[in-house]
Amino acid sequence: MLRIKQFPRESIAAVVMAGVAACVIFAGPAHKQELTGRPEAAHLKPTGYPQLIATQPLPEMGGEICAVETASLQEPIAPRVSAAANRAPTRDADRSPLRIIHDTYPTYSAIGVDTNSNEIFLQDENLFGIKVFNRTDNTPPGAAFSEPKRILGGLLTKLEFNCGLYIDPKSGDIYSVNNDTVDRMTVFPRDAKGNMKAMRELHTPHRAYGVAVDEEAQELYLTIEHPPEVDVYRKTASGEDKPIRTLKGDKTRLADAHGIAIDPKNGWMFVSNHGSASSPTTKGGRFDPPSITVYPLKATGDTAPIRTIAGSKTQLNWPAHIFLDQNSGELYVANDAGDSILIFRETDNGDVAPARVLKGPQTGLKNPTSLFVDTRNNELLVSNMGNHSATVYPKTASGDVAPLRTIRSAPRGKLADMIGNPGAAAYDSKREEILVPN
């Protein structure tokens, strides 16, 4: 008869922890993924013997090199002692980092166009600023990147995690929405550059994202991701001004609200939703499918959508900023995780396929999060967070179409790390990898 000895839980725990420690201490050579990240490794062939992969200078370290101590579970654990016995002085451990993971190139979260001055404005959410290019700029394939004609950025601008952008079609004023930490919408003159204060600031709720303006009514619409809502302000609102209307509540089906577009002519408002949601009035969170919810333009309070675009046929996958072409009645969606642009009819409802889809390797689309439809020049302009670029297409482009022009702010083929507001880190000791969530 087989007998299984019953071990106390603590013993099992100690064995498990010792095993983990042993794996950590006696792990083998560097993981293959580390080597494949180095260009030098590409020239090597396996020989069965150690090879010189790369050399690099020893990192700068302040002070003396400390004696190596072995992390071991066998070390005595300090007994719990009273508070007074633990007033050890602080040791300054200031030192230089060994390594820094960082994308040194701009990462474009939003795009705006001034069709009067023929300029493109790109929100840089990585280095915090706004880069301005000529509308017809086109980075040659052999060039490392295109230089912007103006850069707006620095502490005075208060641009940080800047993700929403609106360019006033008459004045060219720049409306920039911060998504986190600073909780401000800042307004700059068209030709702003350098490290300068905004000419107007509006204190917004936390997690603002999308922006749209009803120029006729002089009203400014902002989406708040969570708790999800749409706040409508006077266009000239500043400081601590409060919204004149707010759309929020369980009936709205807003869920991690992102982009916003308006149709003043027909009286509609469109909001894109990622789907993560919870309610202050009911217990337990929920995951809704990604959606475009449509409301009366002047909707306020807990108003249900009049139409909802959602379902597998829609191809929605983290829909980000949206744009309505009022002339054609088409709703353009920057479909972030789908690496695509989806174009719906603004009257669409339910689980409908897009009228057109722009997607494929020729398009240069990579994590598109914002777009602008230039009806004067019949062009569609897209900012791609995933590859440091803005791409321009014919307004009616469909399928796997190459861009007419590309403004590239990093070497060709360089994908963006898209580290944004990293609030945590973890270390995978098995694969020797660092996990970084946004």
Added chain:
Amino acid sequence: MAHPQIAVFARLAKENSQPTRVLAGQNTLLSRTMHDIRYDAVHDEIFVNNPFAQAILVFRGSAQGEEPPIRIIQGPNTRLEGQVDRLDVDPVHNEIYIPNHEKILVFPRDGNGDVAPIRIISGPDTQLNDVESVAVDPIHNVIVTAGARPPTAPGQTRSQADQVYGGALLIFNRTDSGNVKPIGVIQGPKTRIVRINQIQMQTTKGWIIATQPGKYEEQEPEGVFVGVWSINDRGDAPPRWFIGGPKSQIKKPRGVALNPKDKELIVADMRLNKVLTYYFPEIF
């Protein structure tokens, strides 16, 4: 930020290195504002929060692309409320710890669906107030939380409330439940704690490693650092070690992770959009 994701980098990655893999897309059920992430090496699993959907998501350790979680804790029975911001996992005792405003909820590690917590630390004696972070030391059997932030008075901003050194590290027994007093409180001007974000435990030595990103609304606040305390420290105890000077380059540290094998401390800095790795043998 405009794009949610979990990016995974090789340990030796540096400037302009590409991630080895990325977890993103609708099927992942990720949202932005993932203020914590934990890797369980024993079970090869990743734990992360979705604060908006009040959910704890568990992925395979090697997850990539648009891969869905293998388990989800979410629902009314969980008693999770408001923003579910941070977590830690104890792979030894198979438990998940969630700080949730005025309480700490403990779930089974393999819990899935609308599961009730197996323990709750809550009540006036706990001193838990706006508790933001948690970490567990399964060797010394303690939980460390960052809580007791000063409440905001009417008309006062978060930043104004944080002007005082009201933040604290509270230490509980790992198996505590109900309205219990913490076994230790680290709080006071010498601690330099305003508010703490992610915490890690160095369990062989009993160190608490905590990030302090400084005042909330300031882009580059003063007094930011990564501090190290002992689980035996009490009262107005200054940090044993203090990383936060000019050499460190730190501007707003929020995340911290440990690599014991190489004696490295890894810091995620939100103002810099960078991940910085330091050689820090003193704590290992």
